[in-house]
Amino acid sequence: MASRSSGDEPSSLLMEENAVQVSVDAKLTVAAGRGNCQQLKDLLSTEDSKTMLVVMAPSIQASTVKPLPEVMSPLLLSSACSGAWQDLEFLLNRGHGQPHPSMNSSTNILDLLTAYGSHSCSGKGASMQKASDDVEALLNLPSGSTVSLLDGVTIEGGTALHVVATYGESDGFLRSADIIHSKANHLLFARNKNGDTPLHCAARAGMSRMVCHLITLARGENTGVNRVKELLEIENILKETALHQAVRIGNNDIVKLLMEEHSELASFPKDGTSPLYLAILLEEDIIVETLYNASHMKLSYSGKNGQNALHAAVLRGTELTKKLLEWNSDLTTQRDENGSTPLHFAAALAQQSQRGSICWQVLEANSASLYQSDCNGLFPIHVAASVGESGTITMFLNKSPSSAGLQDSMGRTFLHVAAEKRKVRIVSSACRNRSLLWILNIQDNDGNTALHLAIQARSLRMFCALLGNRHTHLNLSNNIGQTPLDISLYGVSPGIFDDQISEAKIHFALTVVNARSGGSRRDHFEENYTRQLKYDETEQLEKLKESTQTLCIGVALIATATFTVTFALPGGYKADEHINGGTPTLAGRYAFDAFIIASTFSFVLSVMAMVGLMYSGYSILNPQTRRIYLIAALYFGSTSGTCFLATFALGLYMVLARVAHKSAIAICVISPLAVICKQMDLWLKWAVLAQPLCTRIGLTRTLVMVTTRILFSLLMEFWPIIVIFVWATYTSNQF
Template sequence: MMTTTRDEQQLPTSSATTMNAPAVATLNAKLMVATSRGDCQGLKDLMNKEDATSMVVVMATNQAEAPKLPTLASIHPLLAAAACQGNWKELNFLLNRSAEASMMPSEEFIARLAAYTTTTATTAAAADIIIEEGWAASLLMGVTVEGDTPLHLVAANGDGNNYKDCADLIHGKDKHLLSKQNKEGDTPLHCAARARRSEMVSHLIDLARGDGILEGLLRTENNSKETAFHQVVLVGDNDMVKRLLKADPELACFPKQGGTSPLYLAILLKEDGIAKTLHDESKDKALSYSGPNGQNALHAAVLRGPVVTQELLGWNKSLATGRDEKGSTPLHFAIGYFEDEENNGTSCVCSQVLEANEAALFQPDKDGLAPIHVAATVGANRAISMFVRRCGSSAGLRDAKGRTFLHVAVVEKQVRMVCSACRNPSLAWILNMQDDEGNTALHLAVQAVCLRMFWVLFGNRQVKLNLVNNKGQTPLDIAWNQRPLSLVDNRNNDFWILNLLILVGASNGVYRLDHFKANYKGIHGVNSGYQISRLQGILKDSTQSRSIGSVLITTVTFGATFAMPGGYKQDDHTDGPH
């Protein structure tokens, strides 16, 4: 902090001060400048403590105000109309102030022009008064709300000789407009290509070649990292694709960093002919395969079928193991999209990817899911059969939760897939594998209360019934805990699952009976008296709609099945556990 003191410093007075003006007071002044955050705070504290009758404080900030973006001039309506309509006479009159009879626009146009000026002249003879000096230069500076210059408008709206003449006229006045970008980053060439103005595209290329800026113009990217070449691919004009590749054989390599390549667009849009042109006519057959979100062209190709997939892999096999931002490979994408019997697409496309690089089968995404787990999730049975047939060890791949594809199939209730796995002797080794929570496929099938899925696992002799999970539970414990404290209904799956396990002598885990009871009541949120009161209420209601015989049968069933499994006697037995 710097301090400067001047005693009896007199404030300056104006020369216009009159003789009768009061005397200017003198004061002791101190000039203090703070240059750091700490000094500023000290200066504030000093101001609060300073004993002074008068004080002048000047505070400044070193933070520059945000620069204001320049406001672009709006394009003149008559110029915009002439450019969009390709009216060379009107455009020429506005830009060149020509008064030659052969080049004069209509009287109607002169009348419209007069409405934008201070004069009332409406005749050709008075036309030179209407347009002031410098008008043409200021006109070309105007843009639309999208930032389009007059050349953008001409390029996007027409293809004939009149439009090309208008383009020449504007370009002759200001060559920089040829590479001028609008708010979206599009040049006039982008606009012409997007509108499929093939003659205009060729004409703008010729103008750029004459200016020596052809390569730069063709490779200019807009805000979406797309060149004008991308627009040609998007509209599906293969002839124009060839024309631009002839002008610059490296166009298929752009954008260089990230973004979507022309090849990816061609495959996505099923423009197989354009895709082949891009490969065959690019310099040294070098082109970009990149796509959005870290994908490559093969991610799109596998969704379009085996023909384009095979062709793309023939060009570049390394695409098979490419991963996008979520870690997904093309094989992750291929699974499940062509499962119909007629197409036989999954087996074919997946097989093509694996032939290119079998390691793709073992590549998990960022969630830990290998392709075989994705197949289990979507029920792609034939894909899994092909994976197991090609590489049996892939059946044991685990996801981030320690689950095999069989665990996933059970959780997703893919019954057909579980049936197929249980019938395949080569998969017997995974039937009892446990996930990170210690659950086997049978544990999960009991949790899902899916009788058919439980039945196929239960009926396989290789499936062990008494393995315990991390909670010490066997499948029987889970079945018992899932059985509600209510009247037994043999129409429910949980009834049959529990009784089938009891019937074959499945065991409980190792724990104390009182702990099991406490856990059971905690699961169902009931107290010890709930069982009897609930049963009495149900029986009372049942007598109103059912016969006595059916109630007795239900009651007997309830008594037989309510006994604790695994050797436990009924709750009211005096001896307690067996």
């Protein structure tokens, strides 16, 4: 309803599409439908009808008006939730031919009726009498209508029968369901916003008695029309029947009840998640048996995303997998929307190489599935390589050796995939297997072999495994003309270069074994090298700055500690009344002289490192000079740490040597372990490189090369220790 005076804006007059537009001076009110007629009547009773012009709109087609659903009355909702069938019966009959509510209704309904009627009566007794005499007025419903009250729905779109089915299964709730069904039997098939019927709600709530009762109502013993099958097969918006709800809550009793009423119910929906798939996914083993036995093998195995029940079984355990394979072995060939078979799923599981495992069962049931690829061309052996399951790959190869050469849509074998994913164990195992020599040099669609990809992954161990096999070709070029040697150089970033990183070791090893570069000119290669790395000077300088700040803290701590120790000498000082008073009491000893030189080296080298770090962070200097200062600072800082350990060990030795000689010796032996650990990474890398180098260039040359470099690194690390003890020996011989 809309009204306006002659002075109002035209836009304030709201009219329907077919309404008659009238322009008069009097107040104008338009009724666009039946719902506004009562409001017009009420308005006419309070306004001057002589100055009121009423315009009735022509009849509007029902299809153009979409009525909003009625909201369920709180009185009806309260009665349905509590299972108060007497209150429910009184509300639905609304006093016609019914006794006074105090005679057959609960205290709750009387309180509600009083509360809803208190706006029109002053006393409680009068309000109760008014509520019982004029329930229609309280509910704001047309007199004599019974169906319109049940047309009200909850926020979720559920009817009164949905509410009763959800909240209980006692005699009161069952009687309430009977009352509602007798008034509006169509509500048994009504759906809420989720597409659920009252049977869905009862099954989801685990109300087995209510489920049975609703099925009885659908059987139509009073009407003679049996609609049980129709009710059970109704699917909600998720394409799930009431059976799905029973499976989801793990209620085997309701599952049995539903399956006894409809033995083929487990075959619904035709497409989508079947009850069997859901039960397996939830690991409801008993329900799985019930569905299979009660359905007489007429059940669906389908699942979500095109999967079947076997896809779910391989993710849940060996027992479920064994059952599914016994019931239907054809499931092994079916693929989901990604093209994955159950064997793809099983290949991704951990520790599946032993006999009787999930993967073994699926493979034994259908070994041909080993040759089924997914939508990306990946075979099960590729999946196993991707997750690093070397045992599964071995099982596949034992079953079918030719599967080693299967290539995906990118032309990759399982060895390419393992190299890309840095699965060292698989690559190492494949390089030791003589039956797999023929796949070592297979090139993918980009022309890369496994060696190319291992170098790109910057994995020294994978590289060494491939290099150690003489059948691995070192000079194959990929589609852009890069050999493994070229790719190894790309891995060595310009700027701050550290020859101890894996990339540098890989490049060094390829150079030693005389690997060749590609067919491009050297100047072209260097141009591409610079372009591919996209060397950013600003980024390198920022890394330089961060490194300087971090290292400064360490060397400053060493310098401070050494300075403190130097003026707090072990053993203290001689008293002033003694000869050479104020001098160290332990002066002249071999250990003392070594201690003094060690502390001196520690302090001086740490200060030199601090100076180098200061200059490396000095932005005025050119970047190359700053890098040189940083490398020098790193070396001096590391060496000062070695000297500081020597200072610590010698200081304790001087104090304990005469009273605890064995402990003093133990301290001297243990202290160098810190320096050895610092060099451990370098030694391990040389140890890994030794075997493939020995294979390629011979034992003698390898031993000379590796030994020379290890000894050189030890000399660079421990030269201060040599100088310290040589000096201490020299000074001791002078006195």
